[in-house]
Amino acid sequence: MTLTLTEQAPSFDLPGIDGRNHALDDYGEAEVLVLIQSCNHCPYVQAWEQRIVAIQREYGERGVRIVAINSNDTTNHPEDSFEEMARRAERHGFNFDYLYDEDQSVAGALGSERTPEIFVFDRERKLVYHGAVDDSRDETMVNQRYLRDALDAVLEGRRPPVAETPPVGCTVKWNS
Amino acid sequence: MSVMKIELLYWDGCPSHPEAQALLEQVLAERGLGVEIEVREVRTKEEARVLRFPGSPTIRIDGRDVDPIGAGARPALTCRIYSLPDGRVSPIPSRKQLEEALI
Numbered sequence: 132m133t134l135t136l137t138e139q140a141p142s143f144d145l146p147g148i149d150g151r152n153h154a155l156d157d158y159g160e161a162e163v164l165v166l167i168q169s170c171n172h173c174p175y176v177q178a179w180e181q182r183i184v185a186i187q188r189e190y191g192e193r194g195v196r197i198v199a200i201n202s203n204d205t206t207n208h209p210e211d212s213f214e215e216m217a218r219r220a221e222r223h224g225f226n227f228d229y230l231y232d233e234d235q236s237v238a239g240a241l242g243s244e245r246t247p248e249i250f251v252f253d254r255e256r257k258l259v260y261h262g263a264v265d266d267s268r269d270e271t272m273v274n275q276r277y278l279r280d281a282l283d284a285v286l287e288g289r290r291p292p293v294a295e296t297p298p299v300g301c302t303v304k305w306n307s
Numbered sequence: 308m309s310v311m312k313i314e315l316l317y318w319d320g321c322p323s324h325p326e327a328q329a330l331l332e333q334v335l336a337e338r339g340l341g342v343e344i345e346v347r348e349v350r351t352k353e354e355a356r357v358l359r360f361p362g363s364p365t366i367r368i369d370g371r372d373v374d375p376i377g378a379g380a381r382p383a384l385t386c387r388i389y390s391l392p393d394g395r396v397s398p399i400p401s402r403k404q405l406e407e408a409l410i
Contacts, residue, residue: 174323174388174398207352208385268398301386302320 133242133261136294140164140256141240145200145230148217153198153228155256162194163285165278166250168243168303169199169229171219172210175300176247178268180223183247186264187227190282197227202238203246203304211304238303248298251281251291259285262296311369314345318355318363321386323398327364334405355382362387366400366408373400373408 134141144154158164167183169176187197203211213231220229232238241250251260260281265273281291315331317324328344335342349360361380365372365387372378374389389397389404 172385172388174386174396177388177396178398207383270395299322301322304320 133244134240134250134258136259136261137257140166140250140252140258141237143200143230143232143237143240145232145237146213147231148213148220148229153230158196158198160194161196162254163190163196163282164252164256165195165197165282166241166252167197167199168202168238168241168246168248168250168298170201170203170208170211170246170301170304171215172203172208173246173301175245175268178270179247179264182264182270184224184226186278186282190286191226193282193286195282195286199225199227199229200232200237201229202232202235202243204235204306206307208304235303235306243303245298245300246303247300249278251278251285253285260291260294261298263299266296268299311340311342312345312367313342314347314365314367316347316349316358316360316363316365316367318349318360318384318386320384321363321398323386324364327366327399330399330402331366331405334402334409338409340409349384352382352384355384358382360384364399366405368408371408373404 142155144152147153201211201216205212216229249262253259264278266275267273277293277296284291315328349355360382361378362385386398389400391397391401
């Protein structure tokens with residue numbers, strides 16, 4: 132079941148493509164923590180990828196940390212392997228941590244269904260926004276910038292104007 | 308005159324086929340082509356192999372894929388990636404790809 136608003140971020144300790152493990156507590160300094168259920172192969176992830184890079188670049192100095200987590204089964208989707216994660220991050224200039232959730236425990240704790248799927252946690256690490264990055268995979272058609280609006284609100288001590296939207300993307304590929 | 312055959316193959320694990328079908332129907336309507344689209348769900352890896360299904364959605368017009376380059380990818384139950392002329396990627400073919408395939 133998907134995490135509901137005001138629930139705490141699940142704890143995790145996962146290997147990152149930088150060769151180090153990253154745990155929830157490692158992001159204790161962040162004003163806002165954004166966990167993104169992600170992967171390599173999904174065209175929806177790829178369509179939103181550079182918007183996420185831009186958001187990390189623009190909001191990083193304000194204390195926002197984005198962490199992408201790939202939990203997909205790699206048997207049927209070898210392009211989502213740890214090695215491919217590192218290659219994709221290098222090729223596309225990821226400026227956020229990209230972690231591998233091989234046993235899918237974090238995806239299970241979040242109750243993720245799609246890639247990409249956004250979970251925004253406030254300073255107390257309570258969920259304040261869940262859903263899509265914005266309202267169109269086509270950047271030229273975007274009208275509602277849900278994630279940016281949520282970040283602006285939380286950084287200003289307000290509630291996000293829209294707290295939940297349906298995530299749009301590929302299904303999480305669960306281990307069989 | 309033979310009737311054009313239009314197939315749309317999809318896999319339910321990918322959410323893009325309704326959008327692709329809507330765009331295809333729009334393009335057909337604009338051209339005054341009242342052709343019925345044969346919509347088929349691909350459910351198993353074996354079906355994907357037999358149908359040479361490189362991902363969802365796959366659109367074929369008279370057996371020819373609207374994106375011949377992507378058509379050669381390994382058969383799989385996956386979301387298909389289409390490259391747009393401006394370098395971006397899309398989960399569905401572009402309007403231009405559909406229009407050109409109908410010429």
